[in-house]
Amino acid sequence: MVIAVTGQKGQLGSEFKVLAKDYPQYQFLFTDKTDLDITNKDAVDAYFKNHSLDVLINCAAYTAVDKAESESERAEAINHLAVRYLAEACKVHGVKMVHISTDYVFDGKASRPYKELDSPNPQGVYGQSKYAGEQALKRVNPFGSCIIRTSWLYSSFGHNFVKTMLCLGREREAIKVVSDQLGSPTYAADLAEAIMAIIPQLKNSTVETYHYANSGYCSWYEFATTIFDMKAIACDITPIKTSEYPTDAQRPKYSVLDTSKIQKTFGLGISNWQTSLQRCLQDLD
Numbered sequence: 001m002v003i004a005v006t007g008q009k010g011q012l013g014s015e016f017k018v019l020a021k022d023y024p025q026y027q028f029l030f031t032d033k034t035d036l037d038i039t040n041k042d043a044v045d046a047y048f049k050n051h052s053l054d055v056l057i058n059c060a061a062y063t064a065v066d067k068a069e070s071e072s073e074r075a076e077a078i079n080h081l082a083v084r085y086l087a088e089a090c091k092v093h094g095v096k097m098v099h100i101s102t103d104y105v106f107d108g109k110a111s112r113p114y115k116e117l118d119s120p121n122p123q124g125v126y127g128q129s130k131y132a133g134e135q136a137l138k139r140v141n142p143f144g145s146c147i148i149r150t151s152w153l154y155s156s157f158g159h160n161f162v163k164t165m166l167c168l169g170r171e172r173e174a175i176k177v178v179s180d181q182l183g184s185p186t187y188a189a190d191l192a193e194a195i196m197a198i199i200p201q202l203k204n205s206t207v208e209t210y211h212y213a214n215s216g217y218c219s220w221y222e223f224a225t226t227i228f229d230m231k232a233i234a235c236d237i238t239p240i241k242t243s244e245y246p247t248d249a250q251r252p253k254y255s256v257l258d259t260s261k262i263q264k265t266f267g268l269g270i271s272n273w274q275t276s277l278q279r280c281l282q283d284l285d
Contacts, residue, residue: 003054012059031047068129091142147210176244
């Protein structure tokens with residue numbers, strides 16, 4: 001089996017590069033924008049003609065949530081149009097596509113974990129572009145393909161909340177962190193392993209949507225507090241409201257994802273977020 005992974009330098013793409021050695025029976029092809037511009041349809045078509053693929057894992061995304069508000073065309077190109085180009089190529093060449101999406105497709109007004117069939121209502125450009133990408137993939141409908149929505153992704157690679165908190169905690173005596181936004185921190189290494197587990201089982205005739213996040217949930221404040229506790233960082237954290245930390249893009253106040261579908265369908269076990277956070281912090285030592 002030949003598996004192509006886009007966005008090789010991002011958090012999730014980097015985790016697949018680490019994981020690849022555990023799957024010697026598969027051939028992995030890793031790409032980023034320097035060798036495959038997924039926003040260029042001709043480049044996408046040429047790549048698929050020149051490589052015999054079985055699976056495409058699309059980890060590439062425009063993820064600068066606030067910047068997207070002023071760079072809507074770029075967010076749209078990467079998160080929507082590129083997904084359509086990749087899906088069309090997958091359909092033509094009989095390639096299964098695993099596409100990574102986000103909790104930001106929801107408006108955050110729920111009071112229970114979001115299920116896959118709950119109606120999306122993205123509030124910002126980032127979420128809107130990601131949802132448009134989902135819809136494009138469904139319309140094209142390559143065989144055996146799926147959308148996996150995840151939340152609060154972090155890793156020992158790239159830029160993320162965990163690494164930012166470690167840096168700030170060691171530089172400052174005190175910080176303020178938002179306490180009224182709730183979600184499930186998700187370790188990218190766990191998500192990569194889950195995707196590898198489900199790939200051989202993908203035989204659906206229409207695109208399926210699944211939610212994957214580490215179990216349990218917390219606020220950003222509780223997340224930061226746990227990071228500092230686990231690393232014995234002596235930095236005071238003050239909880240603040242979202243209104244006290246204005247941003248260009250509106251964040252969902254509640255974006256906990258119900259993961260029961262992916263667990264039941266593929267027989268997956270999912271670690272709680274604290275256990276996975278500890279593993280990531282050990283990798284960062």
